[in-house]
Structures are given as structure tokens and as C-alpha cells.
Amino acid sequence: DVKVTQSSRYLVKRTGEKVFLECVQDMDHENMFWYRQDPGLGLRLIYFSYDVKMKEKGDIPEGYSVSREKKERFSLILESASTNQTSMYLCASSPNVRTSGSGETQYFGPGTRLLVL
């Protein structure tokens, strides 16, 4: 079974703090993704990575950065947290489309609920 884990289920931070969200997958997947999910807006892609040290902006990258130093780990960084970053953050991974029989199926972690005060 694919397992994607996230470092925290719940986090409370103050405005202006630097926040690190960590994601680890154990299936040797090439692709990793960070989303945020808000009521009425669905899942929105923040950043994704298709290889170690590679990253691409998603649809809403402003206010976020990412790091992928090892294949299994993808970190999301909020440089200076703001109240509008209060959200559910979901990490996902998927294998390379060209080599995988499962296509683009993404496997999600349990999510981190972040509250910024």
C-alpha cells in the first residue's frame, strides 16, 4: 500500500511566523504535490515537483515555497504566515506517467489543518 504521511494533523501559528509542512511518501514516486483545500473552492495546486530539486509553480504559489532535497520528502514553506493561509493542506504523490501502469493516480496524505491567528 502506498503511504503518504504529513508531519502534523493540526497546527496553530501566529501571523508572520515561518511555517514548515513536511510530507513523506514511501513508494519511490517521482511526482509530489501540495494542495490547499477550502470550502467552495475545492483543491487548488500550490506547487509540484517531478524530481529531486525540481519544482514547478501550481495555480496559487504566492506566499509559499517548496523544497525537495530527497525523493521521498517534499516540504511546503510559508515564509510569513498570514490569516488567509488558514486552510487544509494536502500532500500527494504519484509515479511517473510514462513508466507507471496506474497513470496519473495521486495518493494523498491525511492533511494538515493550519490555523493562522
Next chain:
Amino acid sequence: RKEVEQDPGPFNVPEGATVAFNCTYSNSASQSFFWYRQDCRKEPKLLMSVYSSGNEDGRFTAQLNRASQYISLLIRDSKLSDSATYLCVVNAYGTSYGKLTFGQGTILTVHP
């Protein structure tokens, strides 16, 4: 226009009912289609892929109409455990990195 649009519902149906969800997508070049299920306060999980010829998995049937850019999910003999949010998902054409676009989801509540 949103890339993937779904009726948000909520759909409230009794056990045993048949319920259908619809979804439209805007990118005619999309090649892969999925339905994901998300339980309350949990992560999304793949329910089923959607193939051009239509496919069935037990009580669940998915259909794709490329000409109309329309995907559907039919649930027969609804169970209480089917209560969840159902997400319509299409791939983002032009990349091999497995990027997906998610609809905002349709909420289903099955009651006794």
C-alpha cells in the same frame, strides 16, 4: 469558466436509491478522467478511473462523453457508507508530470 465543474449538491437520498452526478470539463485535450471520493475530514481517495467505453465497478458506473466534455458517475442501491464528497478529476494535458485538476466536489448524504 472553471476547468472542471460539478454540481456541489448536496444530494440527500434514501438508502437503496440510485443517484447520478455530472461533471463537465473545459479542456478538450484532456486524456485521463477519474472520480475520487473524500470522506468528511479525510483525504481524497481514488474511487475509479473513467474510460471512453464506460466502466463499472460493483454498484458504481462511470461514463465519459468526449464530444460533450462530460463525465458522469452513477451509484445504484445507495448505502449509508456512500455518504461522502465525490470529486471529478481530469488530467492537465501537456505535461507528463501527472498534474490533475479537481472539481470542487458533489456532496452526497445517504439517509436511512
